[in-house]
Amino acid sequence: MSREFLPVTRAEMEERGIWQPDFVYISGDAYVDHPSFGAAIITRLLESRGYSVGIISQPDWRKKESISVFGEPRLAFLVSAGNMDSMVNHYTVAKKHRRQDSYSPGGQMGLRPDRAVTVYGNLIRQTYKDTPVILGGIEASLRRLAHYDYWSDSMKRSVLMDSGADLISYGMGEHSILEIAEALDKGIPVSSITFVPGTVYKAKKAPEGILLPSFEALSAKKEAYAGSFRIQYENTDPFTGKVMAESYGTKGFVVQNPPAKPLTQKEMDEVYELPYMGTYHPMYEKQGKIPAIEEIQFSITSNRGCFGGCNFCALAFHQGRIVQTRSHGSILREAESYREKPDFKGYIHDVGGPTADFRHPSCKKQMTKGICTNRQCLFPKPCKNLEADHRDYLELLRKLRHLPGIKKVFIRSGIRFDYVNADPSPEFLNELAAYHVSGQLRVAPEHVSDHVLYYMGKPEHKVYEEFLKKFQRANEKSGKRQFVVPYLMSSHPGCTIKEAVKLAEYVRDMGFMPEQVQDFYPTPSTMSTCMYYTGLDPRTGEKVYVPKSAREKAMQRALLQYKNPENYELVKEALLKSGRSDLIGFDKKCLIRPRGGKGKPEKEHVRDFQKKQVNSRENGRKKKSIRNVHKKKSGGR
Known part of the structure; x- marks a missing residue:
């Protein structure tokens, strides 16, 4: 039998003699039947067990009928935002709209909504009130419990509470989705499927296990979130992890079961040797193909x-x-x-x-x-x-x-x-x-300051230097002229302007500008994001410096690409702020040269900058004094 894509229309489903699919899979990505896409793995795995699956990729979330292509599935809707969190897919770390979506036809942006699993889940609920809805994929997985949301700068509830869904299959999902499918096929109500590892469900009462701080407590105190995150991090292991429950007051509890067991090698082989087409669906050919492939x-x-x-x-x-x-x-x-x-x-x-x-x-x-x-x-x-x-x-x-x-x-x-x-x-x-190696080997030292590396969970800088020497010896032995290109990160918790300048000096000494420079992006459910939000290291409870202002983040990033003329003013401001005006000049160790209108010496620019800072602080105090007087006159309102 020749390989073919799974049905994307009712007609294709009926051609197979199927009038009601067992599952309908809704994805924020275009349909790519390749094992690098989670949707392909889950749907092919279900198919291999005899379940029929229809695919709805990138439905128009503004129209209820867009999720009714196949009608109501016999067992459940499966919902994923796609291979990326939809917010990361849509926005840069500066919260600006990205121009291209590599998981959409022709790279077109705007074919999925923000917070896709929540939107899709509610869209289904508007039409199918009682059909089980199972969330999966990275967006649901990393938002399965209360989490800090960078884009709204607030704590958000578990997506299970906001999406109208019944279950979350978190992690990679192969074991849990098959157990869920078997339970539904046996007629077990979705509300009773509370026993599957790698799932999150809603309950009226908390089961035995760890009771995490309530959502109300997490929203009120950042220390509570740091403590809750530490407990969650300590329970990410499938062998030792405990059941954890999070209270939502009168709405009950969100309960996380321990993770599913890792796949054996035999299971891994089976998963990756399913009959994938290995590419995107041909319906995208006229729309410009799928760049991610x-x-x-x-x-x-x-x-x-x-x-x-x-x-x-x-x-x-x-x-x-x-x-x-x-x-x-x-x-x-x-x-x-x-x-x-x-x-x-x-x-x-x-x-x-x-x-x-x-x-x-x-x-x-x-x-x-x-x-x-x-x-x-x-x-x-x-x-x-x-x-x-x-x-x-x-x-x-x-x-x-x-x-x-x-x-x-x-x-x-x-x-x-x-x-x-x-x-x-x-x-x-x-x-x-x-x-x-194709001329350049990309590795990720991320920083050169041991202080920052500690908060990143990365080894000391001398370890990277040792690797560079070993790679150089290996190059000499091969007779090839190849280079290490480092991934570097700015604005990570723990990184002050002084550490950012230190990294810029390292870039200077490398002799070339790095192509890959990344501002730290506080995505859900990472330890660094917890530090960013709380200002605390959840491992120790100690305070951590966090660069949060857009201006400081821009300065830290600009320092890594200090030769770019567009970054001049930001680099200059950063150097003056950190007391490193010695790096403004004509010496080979300087990052930028003086630039001063009518030939004004750079020392005068430094004095002007410092004077502006003093005036800014004085103005701030005056404004605060005026506000206090106004507050007293208005009765403290």
Whole structure:
């Protein structure tokens, strides 16, 4: 039987002899049947178990009939915002609208709503009052309990409370969605499906387990949210995690079951070898195709999960810290299938996952006893039980590059340089430099200040410097001239202007401007976002400096690209504010040159800037005094 896309119209469904689908899957993304898309995995997995599924991609949320393409499903609606949180998809960290949506036809923006799972859920409820609605995907997963919402600068309730949905399948979802489907198929009411790991449900009473602070308490005190987040973070492990409940007053409780167990290698192989079409639905050809497919179409997922533990990353809450892998055979079969595709030119773009070179759990106990709740595998230093071993990954890469028809195998999903350093053998780094880098190796040191790196959950800067030396030696051995391109981040909690200037000086000493510069983006359910909102480190309860004003964030970002003429005034302001006017001048160590109208010396500009600051403070005090007088006259209103 030839492969085909799942039905996207009622006519296609009826051509298969199906008059009522078991499930209708609604997605904020265009329909791409590739295992890099969560919608493809879940729908193909359900299909493999005999369930029929209809796909509604990017329905017009302004029209109720847009979700009635297939009528009412027999078992449930499944709802996802897509591969990205819809707010991150729509807005930059400066809260400006993005110009392109890579998951929509032709890159067109505006084909999904803000807060998509909430909007879709309510849209369904307007028409289908009693049909079960199950939320999934990264947006629902990271908003499954009360969370800080950067775009409204406020605490938000669990999306379960605002979407009209019955359940959330959080995390990667394969185990939980099959258990949910089986329970519904047996006639169990959705309100009684409270026993599935990896799900969140509503209850009138709190079950046994951990009672988190109520939503009312979280909204009233930031300290309460920091404490609640710490408890949640300590219960992200499927082996040791506890049931947690969050009170919403008279509306009852939102209850989170422990995460689903990680997939075995056999299960991973099965998931990634389902009969995917490997591309977007042909209905998008005339609309300009789907931009996101370009980079991932010939990329291979070899693992999932990450024990890296970066505080600004949501992986711990979504995929988890236990690494799961596919077998070599499964990966090789996927690579061999590429040769049959007309667009394949012999280049595999990536073989990896969240971290490419993680091919096994960090230590032997994790697959049976879980991860440590009170320590990290790599931070602040590698754990003594860490198994830093690249031999399996090396063997896999060798097999791939020796396949007939394969010209080059790249690694682009990123490697952990501290993990590479921990490996006593230089073999992996040598072969990486010789065969798997396309001129530039991208890694993520993020910063150079150890103070900032501590709050990021990243290793000390000297670890990165050690890696650079090792990579240089590997380059010399390969006879190639290749470079490390670092990902750098500005405005992370803990980073003052002085630390930002220190990072700018490092950029100066590198001799080139970094292409990838990212302002810290406070996305839901990361430890760094908790720090951003509360001003506290949830690990210790200690206060953390947080750059929040738009002006300071702009200055920190501008410092990383100080050569850009458009950034001149911001860079100058940052240098003066941090007391680093020595970096304004003509010396080779200076970041910018003086620029002063009628030849005014830069020292006068410094004095003018300082005078303006004093005047600004004086004016502020005067305005405050006037407000106090007015307040007294108005009776304190």
